[in-house]
Structures are given as structure tokens and as C-alpha cells.
Amino acid sequence: xxxxxxxxxxxxxxxxxxxxxxxxxxxxxxxxxxxxxxxxxxxxxxxxxxxxxxxxxxxxxxxxxxxxxxxxxxxxxxxxxxxxxxxxxxxxxxxxxxxxxxxxxxxxxxxxxxxxxxxxxxxxxxxxxxxxxxxxxxxxxxxxxxxxxxxxxxxxxxxxxxxxxxxxxxxxxxxxxxx
Amino acid sequence: xxxxxxxxxxxxxxxxxxxxxxxxxxxxxxxxxxxxxxxxxxxxxxxxxxxxxxxxxxxxxxxxxxxxxxxxxxxxxxxxxxxxxxxxxxxxxxxxxxxxxxxxxxxxxxxxxxxxxxxxxxxxxxxxxxxxxxxxxxxxxxxxxxxxxxxxxxxxxxxxxxxxxxxxxxxxxxxxxxxxxxxxxxxx
Numbered sequence: 001x002x003x004x005x006x007x008x009x010x011x012x013x014x015x016x017x018x019x020x021x022x023x024x025x026x027x028x029x030x031x032x033x034x035x036x037x038x039x040x041x042x043x044x045x046x047x048x049x050x051x052x053x054x055x056x057x058x059x060x061x062x063x064x065x066x067x068x069x070x071x072x073x074x075x076x077x078x079x080x081x082x083x084x085x086x087x088x089x090x091x092x093x094x095x096x097x098x099x100x101x102x103x104x105x106x107x108x109x110x111x112x113x114x115x116x117x118x119x120x121x122x123x124x125x126x127x128x129x130x131x132x133x134x135x136x137x138x139x140x141x142x143x144x145x146x147x148x149x150x151x152x153x154x155x156x157x158x159x160x161x162x163x164x165x166x167x168x169x170x171x172x173x174x175x176x177x178x179x
Numbered sequence: 180x181x182x183x184x185x186x187x188x189x190x191x192x193x194x195x196x197x198x199x200x201x202x203x204x205x206x207x208x209x210x211x212x213x214x215x216x217x218x219x220x221x222x223x224x225x226x227x228x229x230x231x232x233x234x235x236x237x238x239x240x241x242x243x244x245x246x247x248x249x250x251x252x253x254x255x256x257x258x259x260x261x262x263x264x265x266x267x268x269x270x271x272x273x274x275x276x277x278x279x280x281x282x283x284x285x286x287x288x289x290x291x292x293x294x295x296x297x298x299x300x301x302x303x304x305x306x307x308x309x310x311x312x313x314x315x316x317x318x319x320x321x322x323x324x325x326x327x328x329x330x331x332x333x334x335x336x337x338x339x340x341x342x343x344x345x346x347x348x349x350x351x352x353x354x355x356x357x358x359x360x361x362x363x364x365x366x367x
Binding site for chain 2: 124127128130131132133135136137142161162163166167169170171
């Protein structure tokens with residue numbers, strides 16, 4: 001995973017130049033250990049940002065989806081309720097069995113119910129057991145960089161080892177727990 | 180010197196912690212759970228036998244009743260020998276290591292020993308356990324490759340599962356011994 005843009009300590013190239021480059025090429029900046037790497041994203045020629053604001057294209061997509069879902073529902077009702085003989089007399093003979101008009105919704109509902117149980121089970125299975133090293137540390141904490149301590153500055157954010165945390169909580173705060 | 184205190188486990192059951200100070204460099208902590216309660220035993224036996232009798236009235240096969248008696252007896256013996264842990268002990272000897280003993284209700288004892296050279300630290304860790312977040316004491320083992328790394332986590336008092344107040348007592352005593360050990364090992 002690339003390091004996030006750190007706007008505080010290292011100056012970026014000029015904002016105007018950066019925006020123009022993004023527009024033209026669709027590039028992304030990534031910063032790693034003091035140097036600037038330019039990475040080519042999927043060059044679409046458009047802005048790379050994704051915003052949830054309403055756009056004309058999205059309105060059209062929404063309306064098409066609405067129309068097609070209404071049509072699909074009406075078609076399903078026609079197929080399920082109107083007897084075969086009427087449909088055959090109209091000339092529409094090649095339909096699936098009406099059995100599926102009941103079976104598919106039932107399958108769907110059972111899938112949803114099993115999905116609840118399955119999700120719960122998957123959550124329990126992916127919880128680390130008590131003897132796992134993942135409850136203490138992980139790759140990011142092991143490979144974190146030790147920034148130099150600067151006077152009069154807020155110390156950099158880092159993962160503190162669990163031994164130190166324990167000593168601070170349980171050895172120092174004597175009065176807190178004997179009350 | 181012996182010391183007995185009463186605590187609760189994470190489900191609210193009673194626990195008894197007995198501390199023995201053999202010397203400044205050797206201590207033992209003994210957590211005892213209450214014995215198998217007669218109420219639970221009667222309840223389980225009645226349920227199993229009533230269910231077997233219900234099946235018998237349906238099937239008219241008397242083998243079900245004998246099978247139920249057999250299953251109950253074997254189940255009870257298996258539970259006492261493999262599942263029910265009465266007492267868990269943690270023995271720390273300064274220069275030697277840490278020993279954990281579990282005594283089962285049938286008298287069986289299972290022991291684990293970790294030598295002091297492998298022990299990095301004894302800490303109280305929080306983790307998610309079955310829809311709860313619990314505190315538990317664990318021993319961190321050193322990584323032979325990396326000096327500041329942790330190779331393994333060994334949880335302690337797994338079946339008794341005491342609450343934080345009990346764990347803090349044990350933790351403080353362990354830290355005293357580990358500090359004593361570091362002081363005596365670094366001094367020439």
C-alpha cells in the first residue's frame with residue numbers, strides 16, 4: 001500500500017501545475033521516503049475523483065433502470081398469473097415452467113436467511129483466536145519508521161508496544177484500581 | 180507466605196486466587212474454579228433421560244433406554260477427564276522459567292513449561308472472544324531472528340478466565356519478578 005500524501009512536512013509541486021497534469025494525463029502523486037513518484041492511473045482523460053453528486057448521465061441511468069425494472073415486474077406477473085392456454089392462444093408458446101414463478105422467490109428468500117447465518121459464522125471464523133500474534137501487532141506496526149524527536153513539536157503518530165502500554169495502565173495507576 | 184483472594188470470572192462465576200510467595204524470585208498463583216455443581220449434573224441427566232424416554236414411547240425399543248444410561252455415564256466421565264478444569268496454576272521462577280499446570284476434575288494434570296530465555300514479557304491483552312471483549316494474561320515469547328520481535332503469544336488461565344482485577348494482581352507480581360530478573364541479570 002502506498003504511503004498517503006503528507007501535506008505537512010514535504011512541499012508538493014505547484015498546485016496549478018499538479019491540477020493541469022491530472023486533467024491532461026490522469027496521473028496520481030505518491031510520496032515515498034522523500035522523493036516524488038508519478039504513477040499512471042487508468043488514463044481516461046477525465047477527472048479521477050468520484051463524487052456522489054447528481055449528474056445528467058446518472059439521471060438517465062436511473063430512469064432506464066426504473067423503466068426496465070417495472071417492465072420486468074409486469075412481465076413476471078403476466079407469466080405467473082395468466083393461464084398457459086391464453087398465452088398460447090396469443091402465440092407466445094416458449095415460456096419456462098410456471099413452477100419457477102414460485103420456486104425462484106422462495107430460493108431467494110432462503111438465500112437471504114442463510115446469508116444472515118453465514119455472515120455471522122464468517123465473522124466468528126475471521127476473528128483472531130486468543131493466541132494469535134495479530135491481537136498484538138501486525139506488519140504495519142513492525143515496519144513503521146521511527147521519526148526523529150523534534151523539540152516543541154507534537155510527536156509523530158506511531159504504534160506503541162504493548163509492554164509499554166501495559167506498564168502505563170497497570171503499574172503506574174495504583175490508586176485507580178485499589179479504590 | 181500464602182494469600183487467598185476471591186474474584187469473579189467473565190461470566191460472573193466465583194474464582195479463588197491463592198498466591199504463594201516462596202522467595203523474592205519465585206511465586207505461584209493458583210486459580211480454582213468451583214467444582215462440578217450437583218444442580219447442573221442433575222439437570223443434564225434428567226434432560227437426557229426424559230428425551231430418551233420420549234423416544235422410547237415413540238419407538239417401543241428398550242435399547243434406547245440402555246443407550247441413554249451408557250451415554251450419560253460415558254459423557255460424565257469424559258467431561259470430568261477432558262473438559263472440566265478445576266485448578267490452574269502459574270509458577271514463575273526467576274532464573275528458570277514459567278510453568279503452567281492445569282488440573283482436571285478427574286485428577287489428570289497437564290503441564291507446560293517455558294524457559295526464561297524465551298520469555299519476552301508477561302502482559303494483559305484485550306481481544307474479542309465470542310461476542311465479548313475480554314482481558315486475558317499472556318506470555319510473549321522472543322523471536323530468535325529479530326531482537327525486538329514477538330514470535331508467539333501464549334495465553335494463560337484459559338479455562339478460568341478471570342476478570343481484570345485478578346489479572347492486575349497477577350500481572351504486578353509477574354512484573355516484579357521480571358524486573359528483579361533483569362536487574363540481577365544485568366548486574367555483574
